[in-house]
Amino acid sequence: MSMTQQATPAVDTPPAPGPKQSDGRTRQRPLALRLLARPEVGVFLGAVAVLVFFLFAAPPVRDGSSMANILYQSSTIGIMALPVALLMIGGEFDLSAGVAVVTSALTASMLSYQLTMNVWVGVIVALLVSLAIGAFNGWLLVKTGLPSFLVTLGTFLILQGVNLAVTKLVTGNVATDDISDMDGFSQAQKIFASTFEVGGVNVKITVVWWLVFAALATWVLLRTKYGNWIFAVGGNKHSARAVGVPVTFTKISLFMLVGFGAWFVGMHQLFSFNTVQSGEGVGQELIYIAAAVIGGCLLTGGYGSAIGPVFGAFMFGMVQQGIVYAGWNPDWFKAFLGVMLLGAVLINLWVQRTATRR
Amino acid sequence: MTSNETGTHGAVLKDTPPAEDRALVELRGAGKSYGNIRALHGVDLKVFPNRVTCVLGDNGAGKSTLIKIISGLHQHTEGEFLVDGEPVRFSTPREALDKGIATVYQDLAVVPLMPVWRNFFLGSEMTKGPWPVRRLDIEKMKKTADEELRNMGIVLDDMEQPIGTLSGGQRQCVAIARAVYFGARVLILDEPTAALGVKQSGVVLKYIAAAREKGLGVIFITHNPHHAYMVGDHFSVLRLGTMELSASRSEVSLEELTNHMAGGTELASLKHELAQVRGVDVEELPEAGDLTAPVATSSEGKS
Numbered sequence: 001m002s003m004t005q006q007a008t009p010a011v012d013t014p015p016a017p018g019p020k021q022s023d024g025r026t027r028q029r030p031l032a033l034r035l036l037a038r039p040e041v042g043v044f045l046g047a048v049a050v051l052v053f054f055l056f057a058a059p060p061v062r063d064g065s066s067m068a069n070i071l072y073q074s075s076t077i078g079i080m081a082l083p084v085a086l087l088m089i090g091g092e093f094d095l096s097a098g099v100a101v102v103t104s105a106l107t108a109s110m111l112s113y114q115l116t117m118n119v120w121v122g123v124i125v126a127l128l129v130s131l132a133i134g135a136f137n138g139w140l141l142v143k144t145g146l147p148s149f150l151v152t153l154g155t156f157l158i159l160q161g162v163n164l165a166v167t168k169l170v171t172g173n174v175a176t177d178d179i180s181d182m183d184g185f186s187q188a189q190k191i192f193a194s195t196f197e198v199g200g201v202n203v204k205i206t207v208v209w210w211l212v213f214a215a216l217a218t219w220v221l222l223r224t225k226y227g228n229w230i231f232a233v234g235g236n237k238h239s240a241r242a243v244g245v246p247v248t249f250t251k252i253s254l255f256m257l258v259g260f261g262a263w264f265v266g267m268h269q270l271f272s273f274n275t276v277q278s279g280e281g282v283g284q285e286l287i288y289i290a291a292a293v294i295g296g297c298l299l300t301g302g303y304g305s306a307i308g309p310v311f312g313a314f315m316f317g318m319v320q321q322g323i324v325y326a327g328w329n330p331d332w333f334k335a336f337l338g339v340m341l342l343g344a345v346l347i348n349l350w351v352q353r354t355a356t357r358r
Numbered sequence: 359m360t361s362n363e364t365g366t367h368g369a370v371l372k373d374t375p376p377a378e379d380r381a382l383v384e385l386r387g388a389g390k391s392y393g394n395i396r397a398l399h400g401v402d403l404k405v406f407p408n409r410v411t412c413v414l415g416d417n418g419a420g421k422s423t424l425i426k427i428i429s430g431l432h433q434h435t436e437g438e439f440l441v442d443g444e445p446v447r448f449s450t451p452r453e454a455l456d457k458g459i460a461t462v463y464q465d466l467a468v469v470p471l472m473p474v475w476r477n478f479f480l481g482s483e484m485t486k487g488p489w490p491v492r493r494l495d496i497e498k499m500k501k502t503a504d505e506e507l508r509n510m511g512i513v514l515d516d517m518e519q520p521i522g523t524l525s526g527g528q529r530q531c532v533a534i535a536r537a538v539y540f541g542a543r544v545l546i547l548d549e550p551t552a553a554l555g556v557k558q559s560g561v562v563l564k565y566i567a568a569a570r571e572k573g574l575g576v577i578f579i580t581h582n583p584h585h586a587y588m589v590g591d592h593f594s595v596l597r598l599g600t601m602e603l604s605a606s607r608s609e610v611s612l613e614e615l616t617n618h619m620a621g622g623t624e625l626a627s628l629k630h631e632l633a634q635v636r637g638v639d640v641e642e643l644p645e646a647g648d649l650t651a652p653v654a655t656s657s658e659g660k661s
Binding site: 219223224225227228231232235236238239240242243244245298302303 | 451452455463467468469470471472476479480481482483485492493494496
């Protein structure tokens with residue numbers, strides 16, 4: 001009798017704790033529990049709860065136009081929360097995301113105004129600048145091995161300072177000049193900040209972009225090689241490298257994706273308000289991160305979804321506007337958010353434990 | 359009982375006659391120095407298809423350095439390293455992988471929160487469709503992963519479960535199955551049984567045997583001579599960076615192997631030291647030369 005012959009019968013009747021037990025285990029797990037373990041289900045229930053709550057507590061919310069307003073509010077957070085969430089699944093986060101939005105808008109605005117060029121020139125250059133900031137963040141992180149907190153805290157401070165200083169230097173003011181009468185403005189406005197009507201309700205174009213980007217991000221995350229790599233570099237960087245995943249490329253491109261998001265939101269702000277305040281954007285990065293975390297993304301990486309942050313951002317928009325419609329003191333907004341965030345984190349923690357429990 | 363065991367293994371050797379053809383991987387007097395520290399020196403090792411080559415050694419014996427050279431993480435500084443008879447010098451693990459040398463590391467290179475099938479294909483995903491909509495071929499990957507795992511005797515009914523929910527032995531087996539599937543000709547296993555219980559070790563040993571039957575050359579790194587003797591065809595014992603023993607199964611018994619592993623003479627002197635400590639019973643401990651008592655764990659590990 002050889003080792004092979006010993007091994008063969010064991011295939012039929014496994015001696016090990018493995019196969020049989022795992023059969024029973026997966027069947028025993030109730031459907032509800034498995035569903036809850038999905039990253040986006042918890043936040044979906046949360047979003048529904050918040051919506052129902054405000055439908056009762058604040059009657060104006062039931063109106064179509066207020067709902068459109070809430071969705072608009074959510075979309076401006078949501079568009080940025082998507083790349084931030086992907087980056088978080090990839091194991092990093094970006095503190096410079098908030099001010100990078102303003103940097104992008106300032107670049108486009110000042111470049112086209114000062115050089116009196118078509119706004120599209122400014123828009124394209126702003127895109128390049130935003131991608132370059134992302135690439136720099138990622139490159140520095142990969143090269144030095146420093147935690148993303150430190151690297152992006154650095155770029156956050158740099159950009160914050162540069163935004164103010166350069167704007168004052170160029171325009172002599174803290175805000176940029178109005179570019180609404182420049183070539184290509186109305187064209188760009190159509191793409192980044194227009195409004196269309198659905199059943200008598202004015203809906204902002206960003207809501208559409210938000211959902212399109214979310215669908216795209218979901219597809220990429222779950223159905224492509226690149227999505228697989230995102231989960232892998234966030235879940236275990238060293239393992240990913242050992243099996244041949246291009247970790248450096250994945251991380252840097254994720255930071256550049258955040259740069260793209262910052263550019264898009266920046267362009268929206270520019271073309272809806274015509275001018276940009278150089279001191280804005282500070283603190284927004286934490287809102288994006290919070291929306292991603294509430295959306296079920298693990299801060300330590302390797303777990304999450306793109307749909308979750310959509311609901312996360314919706315909860316933000318809902319609470320922010322709902323408090324106003326309910327006629328309460330808006331000062332409570334942040335307190336409300338804090339509670340939501342903590343609740344989401346606790347759910348995440350529980351999910352991670354159940355997912356890895358033997 | 360021991361003689362029965364030995365007889366059994368004798369039959370194995372007859373079943374798979376020693377492959378006289380070229381070694382897949384060969385080290386000739388290979389060594390590695392880190393600065394002025396010589397971690398490995400004058401090591402000869404041959405890996406043949408259909409054979410399990412065991413590399414044994416205590417902590418710090420140079421086992422890790424040896425596999426790092428073969429897997430392409432480090433380069434040798436002396437001697438020769440040949441793959442298919444041609445001298446090579448790998449600079450990345452990818453190059454070793456391209457030559458068909460796959461390493462299953464101790465940490466297994468799996469991502470715990472990702473599903474089994476995603477882990478199985480990580481870094482070598484199957485795709486379908488033209489570029490802008492090129493996507494993962496999920497059905498095919500799940501099916502292939504399931505088939506490959508079944509071939510290795512692992513039955514999982516849910517390919518979607520995170521690999522972190524599998525037991526240590528199962529994870530090890532998934533890692534081995536993955537290496538086999540992706541065309542490994544030489545499989546390096548870095549202490550696959552070190553962190554496992556007796557039964558789980560048995561499962562892993564079974565898959566090592568299964569990999570050998572598939573025609574792979576297996577390098578099995580371990581510091582457990584019992585595990586090594588259950589599947590090994592050739593044994594190399596490393597000590598302080600040099601080869602202390604290199605013998606095929608027919609030339610060495612488990613007792614001798616254990617003895618070499620433990621560093622026979624050291625053990626004997628340790629016995630004399632222990633004898634001077636009150637309360638330590640040294641009667642049961644073997645002398646260097648007369649290690650004759652059969653070691654019971656070898657048969658337990660198999661069950």
